[in-house]
Amino acid sequence: MRADRLVATLLFLQARGRVTAAEVAAELDVSERTARRxxxxxxxxxxxxxxxxxRGGGWALVGGARTDLTGLTAGEIRALFLVAGPSSAGPELRTALRKLVRALPATFRTGAEAAAGAGVTDSTDWSGTAVTVGAHQLDALRGAVVDGVQVRLGYAGPGRPATERTVHPLGIASKAGIDYLVANTDRGLRTFRLGRVTSVGVTGDPVARPDGFDLATAWRSLAARMEDRMVAATVQARAERSAEPVLQGLFGGRLRVGAALVDGWVEVEVDGPSPEILAAQMAGLGARVEILEPPEARERLASLAAELATLYGTPSDRPGR
Structure with a gap:
């Protein structure tokens, strides 16, 4: 234990340049007499x-001598703080990371502190489906966040072809296994799902970072806006009991099961982006679910049914057959 304490004392001395026995005692939670010894x-x-x-004295390393006792390379340090940065870590890990920052050589410390604020983890689920992103793309984006440089981002939105845009990477957030880039754009702060990133080109130009930006705070605000969009509409329906597990898998916490009906069915409510999208998502259950409200959802189901009947009906029913 004393050997560990001596190493910690040297690292603390190295980080501070000059220390008193009292400061070492407070840092390592030992008596001042032990610290002096x-x-x-x-x-x-x-x-x-x-x-x-x-007065003004203390202990110091001769000539500002430095010893890298961490054994970590600059890349390893950056990776460690990206994965376990204070934005998402628990209190014990945050304390350990702060101590490690103080122990690092000055040339490594700035990059470690930047990496520590470059990621946040949010465990609540939206879709239940995790999409992976290429390791080289993720590394490039993480590096751009830490280095504070803009990137040319290839991005394909849902149902749309990929386009390129220049963004200012500020951090990476992980939500239920899905990674999102938080970036400043000409339209303000935006999120980009990494599973839809098609290319990453580092420009070398410095990012424009909003004053007082904090990744965890920004992510909470952006996540709240996205969640609001995802529950903008509600569909009321009745469903067979056997359809409950399927609905639960589709909608998770956006599904509410109500009273049991006399015919063995149950009342259900589902929240989603729009009545039309909810109707399309529920169409696969066929007659096991009947949407009751709103009319837009029922109309969308009727339209889908007509399209499917035209495409998959008997040959005599199909146009030109």
Whole structure:
């Protein structure tokens, strides 16, 4: 244990440049007498540590000598703080990361602190479907966030071909296994699902970072807006009991099961982006679900039914057959 404490003392001294025994004691949660003994032990062991008595004195490394005792490369440090940054870590991990930042050589410290604020994790699920992104694209985006440079992003929206745009990467958020890039754009802060990113080109131009930007705070605001869009409409329906597990898998927390009906069916309500989208999502259950309200959802189902009947009906029913 003392060997560990001596290493921690040296790292603390290295990070601060000059320390007092009282400061070491407070940092390592030991008595001031123990801290002074440890500092003296470092000097006796040949570490270039010296003490200076009097007001403004303390302990320092001779000539500002530095020792990289972490054994980590710059890339390893950046990866560690990206994965376990304080934006999403628990209190114990945040404390450990703060200590590690103080222990790092100055040349590594800035990149580590930038990486620590470059990611946030949100565990609530929206879709239940995780989409992976290419490792090289994810690395490129993470590097752009840490380095503070703009990227030329190829992105394909739902049902649309890929287009390119220049964005200012500010962080990466993970929600239920799905990664999102948070970026500044000419239309303000936006999110981009990494599973829809088709290319990443680093421009080298510096990002325009909003004043006082904090990734965790920005993500909460953006997530709230996305969630509002996802529950903008409600469909009321009745469903067979056997359809409940399927509906639960489709809609998760957006499904509410109501009273049981006399015919063995149940009342259900589902929230979604629009009545038409909800109708299309529920169409696969066929006659096991009957949408009751709103009229737009019923009309969309009728339209889908007519299209499917035309496409898949008997040959005599099809146009030109």
């Amino acid at each position: 440890d500092l003296e032990a470092l000097a006796s062991a040949g570490i270039p540590v010296y003490s200076q008595p009097g």
